[in-house]
Amino acid sequence: MTRKQLSQYIAFSSFTIISLVVVGILFVILGFIIVRGASVISWEFITGMPEEGMTKGGILPAIVGTGCLILGSMIFAFPVGVLSGIYMNEYLSDNWFRRFIDFMTNNLAGVPSIVFGLFGMALFVNYLGFGDSIIAGSMTLGLLTLPVIIRTTEEALKSVDDSLRTGSLALGATKLQTIRKVVLPVAFPNIITGLILSIGRVSGETAPILFTVAAYFLPNLPHSIYDQVMALPYHLYVLATSGTNMEESRPMAYGTAFVLIVIVLLMNLLANFLRKALGKRVKM
Amino acid sequence: MKRFRRLFEKFIEGILLSSSTITSLTVILIVLFLFREGLGIFNRSPLEHNFIIAVSKQNPVQDLSSDQLKAIFNQDITNWSQVGGKNDSIILFTVNDITNYFTEEELGASLEYLPQKLNEFIVSHPGALMHISDKNLPSDFQGHTIHVKNISVKDFLFGKQWYPTSEPIPSFGIWPMIIGTFLVTLGALLIALPLGLATALFLAEVADIRLRNIVKPLVELLAGIPSVVYGFFGLIVIVPMVQSTFKLDVGETVLAGSLVLGIMALPTIVTIAEDALRTTPRSLKEASLALGATRWQTLRRVTIPYAKSGISAAIILGIGRAIGETMAVLMVTGNASNVPHSFLVPARTLPATIAAELGEAPYGGLHFKALFALGIVLFLFTIMINLTVAYVRNKERK
Incomplete structure (x- = not known):
């Protein structure tokens, strides 16, 4: 082996080894949570209320709360994000306005989640007077995830072949008809994938809900959008750091982390599955 | 019918346009609300609302800085000649x-004689320094109030003490958190950069398509x-590991934060760096290979x-991710309010401070405003980071 080949061999092997380490880290984290958490999971854990200072019982209110927040944020962010993505990709040419919106969207994507929390508290909780409520938390989470949905919509639209658009326009369809009947159906699987992945992200966010909706403990399920709720990520934070009896609530913490991880994994699997299944249908 | 159609299309286009402005609007609103709440800390005295510092009329001292006041209340300054x-x-006197x-009878049953x-x-008591509410002040007050200097931006950014709730004078110096954030981020980068770039190189150049299709989704899962x-x-x-490895009293340290953050910044760095590596035109690489360069030489030189x-x-965005990360850091760095001097001591970061304290800060108070100023x-x-990224990308386009 020449020196050239030797140095390539050393470099490429170390890249391979390091990548394996990175993947290994992932498996250690997932494995740790899954192994410790799985033994806690039971029907009672999923459907029961927390009991005895959150050392026993279940996490139903947190699951329901996170469900409400996912639903609320998506009702707001999905339409707005998709419409915005369509406008940016289909209508705007590369002018200053487009670059400005691009820059602002990137900025929004880079804003730390705790700043979203501050903002949500100032605008929705105090200024608009929603108080700590599902609606305040959902709006905050919705704004946080908006850039992700816009970007995936744009990417999905970009991957649609231009010949389809020109073909449709040449047949006399209007721009809107072309988008609705030709472009969107082709881009649809990828847009949905983006939606599902952002659900995974929303379900795990803690900082934005700390001061807009999350409750330490609630004995009831929410009745209206102006109620506070418990949420899975905040519940895990509470159990891990400030529970009344940390040693005894540890199994509950493992279980909550497990449920969070399972949601993320399921969303990833579902996204991949849909991308493949719907992708085939469109290709025909 | 045709006109209706056109109108309808215009209408839809309007809806699309207004949706696309929401992100910009949100950024502007974020700026507006952060500054509305946060700037309040700067143009007022550090005393809580309604409270004043008063001295005897014969006392020539007119104003005091908050550092002087703190020293007086800590009894580090005990003589008027020092100020x-x-x-x-x-x-x-409070x-x-x-x-x-005075006895309770002298003050009256409902303190009506207090003023x-x-x-x-x-x-x-000509040497008295009173910290009292201005509600209790008599109309014919025989002393004069001391002007307490406002909190300056410099004190806020470079002040080394953060005691937001200490009475009567709170301290709002965020230098410990700036250094804490910097150290934790630096450590995270030292961990994430080599690992992340190597993985990106592996995915882009070394791995065959089959292996890549396994590794890449796993790295993306790490981001989820x-x-x-x-x-x-x-x-x-990680915290117990750090504690036992370095034989520390507490494992909640900068290092623990860096380790956790480093892992969290990995996916950002890997994904974006790999995308960048893939943009290199095939023709360039093939030309290099055709000239007899090895793949490694091509990788390094082309x-x-x-x-x-x-x-x-990728690196800058990774830094951005690390600076803004809140919960994970909050849980593992120990949140000590001293300026950290090494990787093996507890520290606190800017976002963690907001998350830990906003819940307890009374709405509209000084502490509340100070946390918005942190925001x-x-x-x-983050704006700086985004501008840098935009600049770097712009250069690339040219």
Whole structure:
């Protein structure tokens, strides 16, 4: 082996080894949570209320709360994000306005989640007077995830072949008809994938809900959008750091982390599955 | 019918346009609300609302800085001559001390004689420094109020003490958190950069398509794990590990934060750097290979230089992710409010401070405003990062 080949061999092997380490880290984290958490999971854990200072019982209110927040944020962010993505990709040419919106969207994507929390508290909780409520938390989470949905919509639209658009326009369809009947159906699987992945992200966010909706403990399920709720990520934070009896609530913490991880994994699997299944249908 | 159609299309286009402005609007609103709440800390005295500092009329001292006041209340300064007054010892007085000087009968059942007694006190104690509510002040007050200097931006950014709730004078210096954030981020980068770039190189150049299709989704999965789960993992596994490895009293340290953050920044760096490496035109690489260069030489001399700006963008965005990360850091760095001097001591970061304290800060108070001011600092950091990324990318396009 020449020196050239030797140095390539050393470099490429170390890249391979390091990548394996990175993947290994992932498996250690997932494995740790899954192994410790799985033994806690039971029907009672999923459907029961927390009991005895959150050392026993279940996490139903947190699951329901996170469900409400996912639903609320998506009702707001999905339409707005998709419409915005369509406008940016289909209508705007590369002018200053487009670059400005691009820059602002990137900025929004880079804003730390705790700043979203501050903002949500100032605008929705105090200024608009929603108080700590599902609606305040959902709006905050919705704004946080908006850039992700816009970007995936744009990417999905970009991957649609231009010949389809020109073909449709040449047949006399209007721009809107072309988008609705030709472009969107082709881009649809990828847009949905983006939606599902952002659900995974929303379900795990803690900082934005700390001061807009999350409750330490609630004995009831929410009745209206102006109620506070418990949420899975905040519940895990509470159990891990400030529970009344940390040693005894540890199994509950493992279980909550497990449920969070399972949601993320399921969303990833579902996204991949849909991308493949719907992708085939469109290709025909 | 055709006209209706056209109108309808215009209408839809309008809806689309207004949706696309929402992100910009949100950024503007974020700026507006952060500054509305946060700037309030700067143009007022550090005393809580309604409270004043008063001295006897004969006392020549007119204004004091909050550092001087703190020193007086900590009894580090005990004589007026130390702050530019006469040679007279300082008698500290707050409303709670009133019963040391007057009986309850003298004050009245519902403290109706309190203002009058305050007058008597200030006249009989020329060296007194009173910290009282202006509601209790008599209309014919026999002393004068001291002007307490406002909190300056410099004090806020470079002040080394953060005691937001200490009475009577809170301290709002965020230097410990700036250094804490910097150290934790630096450590995270030292961990994430080599690992992340190597993985990106592996995915882009070494791995065959089959292996890549396994590794890449796994790395992306790493990005999907909620930060609070990382924090929990850090708390249970990494913190005790750090503690026993370095034989420390507490494992909640900068290092633990860096380790957790480093893992969390990996996916950002890997994904963006790999995308950048893939933009290198095939023709360039093949030309290099055709000239007899090995793949490694091609990678070093052609692919990496070509993708340089994209890789820089990946690194900067990784930094941005690390600076803003809240929950995981909050759970593993121990949140000590001292300026950290090494990787093995507890520290706190800007976002963690907001998350830990906003819940307890009374709405509209100084502490509340100070936390929003922290938010401004954090926001400015991220804007700076985004501007840098935009600049780097712009250069790449040219």
